[in-house]
Amino acid sequence: DAGVIQSPRHEVxxxxxxxxxxxxxxxxxxxxxxxxQTMMRGLELLIYFNNNVPIDDSGMPEDRxxxxxxxxxxxTLKIQPSEPRDSAVYFCASTVGANYGYTFGSxxxxxxx
Amino acid sequence: QKEVExxxxxxxxxxxxxxxxxxxxxxRGSQSFFWYRQYSGKSPELIMSIYSNGDKEDxxxxxxxxxxxxxxxxxIRDSQPSxxxxxxxxxxxxxxxxxxLIFGKGTKLSVxx
Numbered sequence: 001d002a003g004v005i006q007s008p009r010h011e012v013x014x015x016x017x018x019x020x021x022x023x024x025x026x027x028x029x030x031x032x033x034x035x036x037q038t039m040m041r042g043l044e045l046l047i048y049f050n051n052n053v054p055i056d057d058s059g060m061p062e063d064r065x066x067x068x069x070x071x072x073x074x075x076t077l078k079i080q081p082s083e084p085r086d087s088a089v090y091f092c093a094s095t096v097g098a099n100y101g102y103t104f105g106s107x108x109x110x111x112x113x
Numbered sequence: 114q115k116e117v118e119x120x121x122x123x124x125x126x127x128x129x130x131x132x133x134x135x136x137x138x139x140x141r142g143s144q145s146f147f148w149y150r151q152y153s154g155k156s157p158e159l160i161m162s163i164y165s166n167g168d169k170e171d172x173x174x175x176x177x178x179x180x181x182x183x184x185x186x187x188x189i190r191d192s193q194p195s196x197x198x199x200x201x202x203x204x205x206x207x208x209x210x211x212x213x214l215i216f217g218k219g220t221k222l223s224v225x226x
Contacts, residue, residue, distance in 0.1 A: 033213065042218035043157070043201065056213065091156060098205045098213060099145045099164070104156040 002026075004105035006092050012111045018080040021108045023092030024073055033102060034067055034077050035091040043091070049075065082112045115140045117204050119217035127225050132189040134220050136202030139183070145205040146178055147214065148187045152198045161187060192224045 005024040013019050025032045033048040047057040049069045057067070064083070069075040079086055089109050093102035116139045126132045134148075145164055149157035163169045163176040163185070175188040185204075189196055199219040206213045 035216075043216040045213055045215075048213050101145075101147045101159040101162055101203075102214060103159070107156050 004092055004094050004103050006090075006105035006108055008108060009106060010109045010111075012113065013082055015083055015112055016081040017112075018078065019082045019086075019110060019112075021077040021090050021092075021110070023075045023077070023105060025075070025092070025094030026103055027073070029094035029096050029103075030072070031095050031097070032069060032075050033093045033095075034075070035093065035104075037089045037091060037107075046077070079110075082110075084112045087111050115206060115215055117202055117215050117217035119200075119202050119220045121218060122221040123223050124220055125223045125225060126192050128192060128194060130192050130224075132192045132196065132222055132224070134187040134189075134200050134202075134222065136185045136187075136204075136217055137183055138185070138202075138204045138215075140204065140206065140215075141180075141183065143204045143206075146176070146185045147203040148174075148176060148185075149201040149203060149216075150198045151201060151219065157201055189222075192222075194224050194226050197222055197224045 007022045031050050034046040035043045037043045046059045047067045052069045067077045089107045091107045092105045095102045118137045148161040150160050151157045161174055161176040163178045166178050166180055169176045173190045177186045199221045201219045202217040203214040206215050
């Protein structure tokens with residue numbers, strides 16, 4: 001099992017540019033979560049999908065953020081336009097059910113300059 | 114606003130001692146509780162889950178749950194320098210669609226040789 005796979009591992013971009021983060025969940029996991037982690041705010045849930053359907057996107061900070069899950073094996077989180085305050089580590093996680101806990105990917109460290 | 118509270122630390126213990134990490138949560142309906150370990154620069158890793166009041170032991174780790182007091186703890190016996198990490202408490206969001214986990218901000222543990 002390859003685990004949850006995220007790409008890229010690191011992203012440095014200029015303010016105003018579009019950023020796309022990618023995630024491949026563990027095969028058979030039907031729930032996928034996008035989290036953002038900063039020192040100040042800890043792990044914040046941005047959005048989660050169940051069976052490819054967005055269930056709760058109330059954590060998405062603003063319209064600049066969007067997420068898609070076109071199929072069971074792929075999800076994207078897009079920021080357009082990016083701003084310096086978006087700098088953080090973005091984690092994707094998947095699970096077969098919340099009672100089983102989540103498996104996290106290695107994360108994408110995003111720096112917006 | 115459902116919350117999970119942890120002492121941010123750092124908690125410093127000598128090698129071989131017992132480390133005690135604590136967590137309180139606000140949602141009385143929560144049913145599932147997890148402890149994650151996160152090494153610096155790495156992703157959170159699930160180490161313990163607990164669902165019923167009482168103790169659950171796994172090797173050097175013991176999770177304790179008291180739903181009446183809305184309190185979860187993690188004991189690490191015979192602490193080793195390799196246990197130095199940030200420990201995140203997570204609680205399921207009872208009532209949330211499909212259920213998602215709410216994370217505390219973590220307690221940083223330092224085990225001194």
